[in-house]
Amino acid sequence: MSARVQADRLTDFCTAVFRGAGVPDRVASVVAESLVYADLRGVESHGVVRTDIYLRRAAEKMIDPHAPVTLVRDEGCTALADGGNNFGAYVGAVALERAMERAKRHGVCALGVRHSNHFGTGAWYVQRAVREGLALIVLSNASQTMPPTGGVRPFIGTNPIAFGFPTGREVPFVLDMATSLVARGKIIVAAKRGESIPLGWAVDKDGNPTTDADAALEGAVLPLGGPKGSGLSMAIDILAGVLTGAGFGPSVNNMYENWAEPQNVGHFFIVLDIERFIPLASFTDRIGQYIELMKAEPKAPGVSEILHAGEVEHRLEQTRRREGIALPDKVAEELKALGDRCGVAWPE
């Protein structure tokens, strides 16, 4: 039971819906592209399902779609951007553009961003840099979902880290990972099925490790690798939040729950011009060789192919670009209703 929509038509629809809500063209199209990209790559949680909440944040003045993204400091290989509380994907895209220009000139650019919002998937930024032969590390903080190791309540976000490298092959290396062990969505699925979850995924509301999916949903998801993931999440928050002047820890506001203040999400981009180290052709030769060697390794029982980061998502993207994106009926209905409100027809 799902509606299947071509990616381009879905992007056009979402763009029109954002425009219908008063979002400037250039902002609307960037945000829509970022959402559809997530759906193409199988990260539905960051896909067009977010259109509604993004628009509600804007309607409540919790997001300012008209704000410019400004560089409050710019010293070439370092810069600090203020997103003016515009949509995160727009803020991130403009900031990355500035960082890429500077990395091409100086070889590296470390650019921090404050006063932003939920910026979608890290992979979306990574592919933009990789297309231009650049390497990218992107970090973002997020509102509270995990306890620090030893804690009970959500205090740190599942702050993502993404790395991207061109490979000279069809599929770039794209690692885009949250610092939680598993997505909360997997626990929701287990709870619905009445199944238990492995120890280590979550704690209950008192901070006890639990295998009970319902208890886990009342508690919190855990960082990957215990103190390692907890430390990694905090390190990301320090660069993206503490260093930029954005929120950090509990002061990154939840977009679903806090209707009094903007989120104040922070991001941090490190863009590298590969050519400043070795020629791009040598780099892609070497990474290509790495991938070939890895794929030639003996495979574990039941494994038909060893994949590098980003391959599964790339294949999904190819299929979905060809065959369209299947949206759950509930999501399609919600989008249609949003379209109806501003006279934008659903692409049947």
Next chain:
Amino acid sequence: MSARVQADRLTDFCTAVFRGAGVPDRVASVVAESLVYADLRGVESHGVVRTDIYLRRAAEKMIDPHAPVTLVRDEGCTALADGGNNFGAYVGAVALERAMERAKRHGVCALGVRHSNHFGTGAWYVQRAVREGLALIVLSNASQTMPPTGGVRPFIGTNPIAFGFPTGREVPFVLDMATSLVARGKIIVAAKRGESIPLGWAVDKDGNPTTDADAALEGAVLPLGGPKGSGLSMAIDILAGVLTGAGFGPSVNNMYENWAEPQNVGHFFIVLDIERFIPLASFTDRIGQYIELMKAEPKAPGVSEILHAGEVEHRLEQTRRREGIALPDKVAEELKALGDRCGVAWPE
């Protein structure tokens, strides 16, 4: 059953032993300091226990203690160093020095290193940068210990990533983590005790997940968080190895097993001058506030204090600086024998 030695005397002893083996003074003292630092911080696997293998590598011409560390490219905010196959800790220390000088001038420096060796703990570099009010990300590759997700045999290293930030408090934020879920040492301990290990720590020699510690030791340790850790290890290898011209994947040679070729380890340093983003005093205020808030969080059952990355190690370091380092008899005997060979007395 252990010998207790003061850190300074142990450093002096190891320095003298390296010098006795023909290692130049400046190299000997840096390598010795790095090893003792690991013992002080409770990372005994990277401590003075490595003196013997380091010296054997040098004796077999697999390490060149006389080689200079040169910048083969230097464009200010990016640079590429060639370690000349000197000891990793010396190569890393010189490279970091160069990177810090450049970061102070330009705001950021991304510096790659090739032709290096095992460089000790990431934390040792981090504390050097943090002392000067800089933030540091340091990556290194390592010889093969983990299969990629879906693989069977060791193919990627437990490539470490470390982050360091000054906090304006006694204890800096120092996250220094391998990308394996647990250290192989923990599996050795379980095997000796006849205990099983949790699922997810390791695979057996055929690539099957196992809870049998003996089978795990014949197999391989696993990355933290499955594909996340596998991807993170590979991303680190791409920056430290592929991009620098060092070895990567299977071409980072094992220092215990390969006596025909140098290791060709690669490192990657990203040094940030905090002042280019916000004033250092604001940064330390903010990170201090973050730490205070975290410590005030409710604690899980059995937890008396929530610690940030580097606190446990800092406390150990303080204690061991005061009370001395307790070395297992076997390690002390080995060191004494190394001292005897070149007429250096063991510090009783």
